[in-house]
Amino acid sequence: MSVALPWPFPRVLAHRGGGALAPENTIAAIRVGLDRGFRAVEFDAMLAADDVPVLMHDPTLERTGLVGGGVSALPAADLGRVDVGRWHSPRFIGETVPTLERTLRFCRDHDIWPNIEIKPVPGFEVATGAAVARVTSQIYADLIRPEGERTDRFDPRIPLLSSFAPAALIAAREVAPNLPRGWLVDDVPPDWREELARLDCVSLHTDHRNLTAAQVHEIKHAGTWLFCFTVNSLQRARTLFSWGVDAVCTDAIDRIPANLTPASPAAAYR
Numbered sequence: 400m401s402v403a404l405p406w407p408f409p410r411v412l413a414h415r416g417g418g419a420l421a422p423e424n425t426i427a428a429i430r431v432g433l434d435r436g437f438r439a440v441e442f443d444a445m446l447a448a449d450d451v452p453v454l455m456h457d458p459t460l461e462r463t464g465l466v467g468g469g470v471s472a473l474p475a476a477d478l479g480r481v482d483v484g485r486w487h488s489p490r491f492i493g494e495t496v497p498t499l500e501r502t503l504r505f506c507r508d509h510d511i512w513p514n515i516e517i518k519p520v521p522g523f524e525v526a527t528g529a530a531v532a533r534v535t536s537q538i539y540a541d542l543i544r545p546e547g548e549r550t551d552r553f554d555p556r557i558p559l560l561s562s563f564a565p566a567a568l569i570a571a572r573e574v575a576p577n578l579p580r581g582w583l584v585d586d587v588p589p590d591w592r593e594e595l596a597r598l599d600c601v602s603l604h605t606d607h608r609n610l611t612a613a614q615v616h617e618i619k620h621a622g623t624w625l626f627c628f629t630v631n632s633l634q635r636a637r638t639l640f641s642w643g644v645d646a647v648c649t650d651a652i653d654r655i656p657a658n659l660t661p662a663s664p665a666a667a668y669r
C-alpha cells in the first residue's frame with residue numbers, strides 16, 4: 400500500500416492517554432488531554448486472560464498497579480478492579496484498567512482520534528493483533544470501507560493501528576484489511592521500504608531521537624507517512640515538522656500544544 404496523499408489525521412497526539420500529567424492508559428488520562436484540547440491520543444492495547452483487549456503498556460501490573468501478577472493471567476473484569484491511578488498521584492486513586500471497547504466508545508463520544516498501539520505480551524502477537532482489529536472494526540464499522548474495496552483514502556476518524564510486532568500487524572490485517580496500520584521501529588532499518596510493503600502498512604513510526612533530516616526526506620520522497628514518538632520538546636517538534644514528519648506523540652501535553660502545525664509546509668520533499 401503506497402501513500403502519496405497528505406496525512407489525514409491529527410498531528411499532535413497525547414502519548415498513553417494524557418502524557419505525563421495523568422496515569423497512563425486510562426480514561427482519566429484521555430480526559431486530562433481533552434481538557435487541554437487534545438482530540439488525538441496514542442494508547443497501548445494488550446490481551447487479558449479472556450482474550451479481551453485492555454489498555455496496558457507493561458506485561459505485569461507491578462509498575463502501574465502496584466501489585467504482582469501478569470496482565471495475561473487475569474480476565475478483563477478482574478483487571479477492571481486494579482487501581483492503576485494511585486502510582487501516579489492521589490488525585491487519580493481509584494482509576495482502573497479500561498477495556499479497549501470502553502475506551503474506543505469514549506473516544507467516539509468525544510470526537511477523539513485514536514492511534515492504538517497493539518502491545519502483545521511475547522507469544523500473544525497474533526491473538527492480540529486479531530482481537531484489537533476485531534474490537535476496533537466493530538466500534539468503527541460505519542466508517543470503514545467494506546472488504547474488497549481497497550483504498551489509500553481513509554476516513555480521518557478511523558483509528559490507526561500500530562505495532563512493533565510484525566505478526567500482530569499481519570493478524571490485524573487478516574481481520575480488518577481496511578483499517579490503516581503503522582509499523583513501529585526504534586531505528587529506521589535500511590530495508591524499511593520492503594518491510595513496510597510486506598506488512599502492508601501506511602505509516603512508519605519511529606523514535607525521533609534516532610532520526611535524521613536525510614532519513615525524513617527519503618521516507619517522505621517515497622510517499623510514506625511518518626510518525627515520531629515520543630517528542631517532549633516544543634523546539635524538537637517544530638524541527639521534526641519542518642523536516643516533513645507528519646505527526647508526533649508527546650508526554651508534554653502542557654508544553655506542546657495540540658494544535659501545533661508545521662511552521663512551513665514540508666517543502667523539502669515536494
Ligand code: G3P
Nearest residue numbers: 441443456516561583628
Ligand atoms: O506508539 C509509540 C510509543 O508509544 C511507543 O513506545 O513504549 O511508549 O509504547 P511505548
Ligand code: MG
Nearest residue numbers: 441442443516
Ligand atoms: Mg505506546
